[in-house]
Amino acid sequence: AQSVTQPDIHITVSEGASLELRCNYSYGATPYLFWYVQSPGQGLQLLLKYFSGDTLVQGIKGFEAEFKRSQSSFNLRKPSVHWSDAAEYFCAALNQAGTALIFGKGTTLSVSS
Amino acid sequence: DAGVTQSPTHLIKTRGQQVTLRCSPKSGHDTVSWYQQALGQGPQFIFQYYEEEERQRGNFPDRFSGHQFPNYSSELNVNALLLGDSALYLCASSLSRYSNQPQHFGDGTRLSIL
Numbered sequence: 001a002q003s004v005t006q007p008d009i010h011i012t013v014s015e016g017a018s019l020e021l022r023c024n025y026s027y028g029a030t031p032y033l034f035w036y037v038q039s040p041g042q043g044l045q046l047l048l049k050y051f052s053g054d055t056l057v058q059g060i061k062g063f064e065a066e067f068k069r070s071q072s073s074f075n076l077r078k079p080s081v082h083w084s085d086a087a088e089y090f091c092a093a094l095n096q097a098g099t100a101l102i103f104g105k106g107t108t109l110s111v112s113s
Numbered sequence: 114d115a116g117v118t119q120s121p122t123h124l125i126k127t128r129g130q131q132v133t134l135r136c137s138p139k140s141g142h143d144t145v146s147w148y149q150q151a152l153g154q155g156p157q158f159i160f161q162y163y164e165e166e167e168r169q170r171g172n173f174p175d176r177f178s179g180h181q182f183p184n185y186s187s188e189l190n191v192n193a194l195l196l197g198d199s200a201l202y203l204c205a206s207s208l209s210r211y212s213n214q215p216q217h218f219g220d221g222t223r224l225s226i227l
Contacts, residue, residue, distance in 0.1 A: 004155075034215060043117070043203055044156070044218040090155055099169040100146065101205075101216060103155030 002027050004093050006104035013081045014112050021076040021107050023091030032094035033074045034101065035065055039087045047089075050074060061085070086111045115140050117219035119204050125225045126194050134189040134222045138206030144168075145187040146216060147179060150201040162187050163209050191224075199226045 005024045013019050025031055032051050036044040048059025055067040065076045074091060088108050092101040118137045126132050138145050144163045148156035158171035162181035181187045185206075191198055201223050205216035 036218070041220075041223075043220040044205075046215050046217070049215050092155075095158075097169055099161045100158035100171060101148075101156070102158070105153075105155045 002031075002093060002095055002102055004091050004102050004104040006089075006091055006107050008107045009105070010108045010110070012110040012112055015083050016080050019076075019078045019081045019085070019109070021089050021091075021109070023074045023076065023104060024072050025074065025091075025093045026072065027093060027096075029096075030069070032098075033065075033067065034092045034094075035059065035063070035074075035076050036090045036092060037087050038090065038106075044090065047076070081109075081111055083111045083113065085109060117204055117206050117217050119202075119219040119222050121222060122220070123223045123225070125227060127227050128194055128196060130194050131190065131192045132194060132224065134191075134202050134204075134224070136187045136189070136204030136206075136219060138185050138187070138204075139217050142206035142208050142217070143185050144207045144209040145181060145185065146205045146207070147187070147189045148203040148205065149173070150203055150221070152200070156203055159189070194226050196226050199224060 003026045034049045035047040047063050048057050050057050050067045088106045090106045091104045120135045146161040147159040150156040159173050160170040161168045165181045176192045178190045201221040203221045205218045207216045208214045
């Protein structure tokens with residue numbers, strides 16, 4: 001069955017430091033991949049998406065992600081974290097039918113000053 | 114441009130009751146999906162509606178049902194509520210014509226079962 005794994009439950013990063021959140025997927029064909037962010041009490045906001053083509057995709061708020069087929073990964077990165085980036089981050093893949101998003105369990109990002 | 118709107122924001126029910134949650138999709142979107150997000154978990158797909166029909170269903174019992182109206186808005190109904198139904202219920206909309214269009218989420222309805 002198709003699945004998405006986020007190995008890190010909680011990550012703490014100092015403000016101004018770089019960030020990398022890990023995501024692995026299991027899927028035979030090239031998947032449609034997404035990163036969403038969720039602030040407390042809020043819905044999900046789309047950060048970026050990958051469908052095909054260039055394996056490095058740029059998103060909002062200075063985030064980027066790199067698709068690596070050989071590692072079945074789609075890691076999210078940001079060169080310099082701001083305190084306002086503290087939130088829950090979800091990696092997701094579109095199912096084969098193109099209807100449902102399959103989410104990882106999320107990574108909580110804390111930012112220390 | 115109005116985004117996805119959900120109502121109510123919060124809801125408290127008791128076991129055995131029934132509940133209806135509502136969703137208005139983003140302007141121009143014709144497809145609505147519902148997800149359940151338990152505390153500390155990622156969202157789980159419940160079902161998707163397109164052209165007023167259930168297009169696909171996730172691994173949820175028949176107590177969960179839905180409806181889509183001609184104006185593309187949607188309702189999620191849950192019967193015989195259980196304590197385990199306590200969760201954030203998220204609605205997402207998309208434009209079915211384009212398979213690569215992402216789903217846009219509302220802020221959710223927080224359902225608490227006592």
